[in-house]
Amino acid sequence: MTSKDNAPTTYRILIGKPGLDGHDRGAKVIARALRDAGFEVIYSGLHQTPEALVQTAIQEDVDGIGLSILSGAHNTLMPDVVRLLAERDADDIFVFGGGIIPDGDIPALEEAGVRAIFTPGTPTTEVIDFVQRTCDEKYGRDQG
Amino acid sequence: MRSIDDLDKRILSGDVRAAARLMRLIDDRAQRARTFLSALQPHTGSAYILGVTGNPGSGKSTLVNQLIHQFRARDQTVACIAVDPTSPFSGGAILGDRVRMQDHAGDDGVFIRSVATRGHLGGLSRSTPAMVQVMDAMGYDVVIVETVGVGQDEIEIVRLADTSLVVLVPGLGDDIQAEKAGLMEIADVFVLNKSDLPGSDRLKREVQTMLSLYRATDGDDPLPAIVQTSATGKQGLDELVAAIDDHRLALETNRPTSVRNRNRCAHLIRAIARTELDILFDQKATSKRFDDLVDDVEKGKIDPYTAAEKLTRWLTE
Numbered sequence: 001m002t003s004k005d006n007a008p009t010t011y012r013i014l015i016g017k018p019g020l021d022g023h024d025r026g027a028k029v030i031a032r033a034l035r036d037a038g039f040e041v042i043y044s045g046l047h048q049t050p051e052a053l054v055q056t057a058i059q060e061d062v063d064g065i066g067l068s069i070l071s072g073a074h075n076t077l078m079p080d081v082v083r084l085l086a087e088r089d090a091d092d093i094f095v096f097g098g099g100i101i102p103d104g105d106i107p108a109l110e111e112a113g114v115r116a117i118f119t120p121g122t123p124t125t126e127v128i129d130f131v132q133r134t135c136d137e138k139y140g141r142d143q144g
Numbered sequence: 145m146r147s148i149d150d151l152d153k154r155i156l157s158g159d160v161r162a163a164a165r166l167m168r169l170i171d172d173r174a175q176r177a178r179t180f181l182s183a184l185q186p187h188t189g190s191a192y193i194l195g196v197t198g199n200p201g202s203g204k205s206t207l208v209n210q211l212i213h214q215f216r217a218r219d220q221t222v223a224c225i226a227v228d229p230t231s232p233f234s235g236g237a238i239l240g241d242r243v244r245m246q247d248h249a250g251d252d253g254v255f256i257r258s259v260a261t262r263g264h265l266g267g268l269s270r271s272t273p274a275m276v277q278v279m280d281a282m283g284y285d286v287v288i289v290e291t292v293g294v295g296q297d298e299i300e301i302v303r304l305a306d307t308s309l310v311v312l313v314p315g316l317g318d319d320i321q322a323e324k325a326g327l328m329e330i331a332d333v334f335v336l337n338k339s340d341l342p343g344s345d346r347l348k349r350e351v352q353t354m355l356s357l358y359r360a361t362d363g364d365d366p367l368p369a370i371v372q373t374s375a376t377g378k379q380g381l382d383e384l385v386a387a388i389d390d391h392r393l394a395l396e397t398n399r400p401t402s403v404r405n406r407n408r409c410a411h412l413i414r415a416i417a418r419t420e421l422d423i424l425f426d427q428k429a430t431s432k433r434f435d436d437l438v439d440d441v442e443k444g445k446i447d448p449y450t451a452a453e454k455l456t457r458w459l460t461e
């Protein structure tokens with residue numbers, strides 16, 4: 001239907017795989033779960049640089065970026081994406097992450113602006129709820 | 145994101161973020177998109193629009209990736225709209241065409257946008273024609289549109305594109321014949337992709353035979369070229385670009401830009417009107433009044449044709 005306010009009719013999320021690791025099973029599980037929850041999901045494919053992901057996010061006008069990293073390079077890659085978004089006047093695009101990330105690293109990542117970190121074993125529904133809630137908040141929508 | 149009040153001006157100055165936002169407003173059928181699109185309209189008409197259709201898995205996205213390389217090598221800027229289907233169950237979609245176009249991440253001369261069909265049939269989204277306008281207004285030399293690629297009724301792309309590529313692959317069996325018949329009239333260039341696999345020459349002979357049956361050589365339009373490619377093996381790409389150039393040249397000779405712009409305007413008006421009608425139809429066909437109409441037909445008070453006539457009349461009241 002026609003939308004009249006500023007909020008979009010459909011949320012769009014980029015699922016990105018920055019860095020060197022070649023395992024995208026987790027990323028694809030999240031992409032499918034988001035689709036099944038009604039999101040339009042843009043999947044980047046493997047081995048993307050933070051610059052490329054930010055450019056993609058802007059071209060696709062997504063609401064948020066989910067980064068899946070299993071290579072251990074999360075401490076640089078995730079904050080890089082947040083920083084580059086800010087540099088491109090796009091810090092309204094939120095960033096969340098998943099992968100093999102030690103608990104000890106999480107506070108620093110959150111400090112750097114990553115909105116949530118999901119470690120292996122997190123139920124998919126928890127990730128979807130987070131994305132839904134964060135998008136709703138972005139447009140000032142009440143939680144239904 | 146800053147206020148969106150000056151989206152049109154920012155788009156004309158090349159602001160990708162602003163263009164991406166307008167495309168979303170268009171996709172969401174937001175009222176505000178309209179003013180911006182009108183402001184962009186005078187700046188459109190110079191992009192060359194290339195359509196790419198063909199079954200899922202035939203290698204469209206891989207080919208588009210290679211075509212972008214070719215156009216970039218001669219310093220043309222390229223925009224691409226890649227359409228994927230929306231899930232009829234959830235309304236969501238996974239848009240994965242970009243995966244095959246990663247080579248161009250980081251190149252500011254390339255703008256790729258993934259679009260979901262959102263329930264529209266015919267290979268494109270409702271929003272595609274207007275999104276092409278936005279990319280055209282931004283000054284991209286070539287706009288490539290990759291369709292969903294299911295079924296042979298993807299004729300919308302023909303109306304939208306200057307040159308339409310139909311991608312076929314070998315080894316799909318004999319029942320393909322009937323399907324190809326539908327494609328014979330769509331193609332300006334046949335791309336026989338995956339020519340590294342067995343059966344490509346046979347496919348070529350089949351297409352030639354079908355063409356001689358379905359297409360006459362007289363009239364303005366030249367007979368479509370047939371080019372064998374391997375998008376993954378980077379074979380036949382120069383030939384493909386040459387075939388596209390040839391078609392463009394023939395088109396520009398037979399149908400000057402003014403005529404094509406006129407056709408494109410006609411297409412755009414139809415696409416917009418059809419979208420409006422769709423929305424209106426959905427509203428009227430789910431109204432309380434419509435329920436009463438159903439009651440009447442159910443009870444045998446009126447026949448379905450009369451009821452449908454009434455519904456049709458509501459659309460224009």
Ligand SMILES: Nc1nc2c(ncn2[C@@H]2O[C@H](COP(=O)(O)OP(=O)(O)O)[C@@H](O)[C@H]2O)c(=O)[nH]1
Binds near residue numbers: 202
């Ligand atoms: N053997 C071979 N495989 C190809 C060729 N072009 C594409 N593919 C593969 O075909 C699959 C589908 O390609 P894709 O571009 O996504 O097809 P689309 O669905 O039509 O966009 C991928 O696995 C490609 O690597 C080709 O020329 N030869």
Ligand SMILES: [Mg+2]
Binds near residue numbers: 204205206241290
């Ligand atoms: Mg594709």
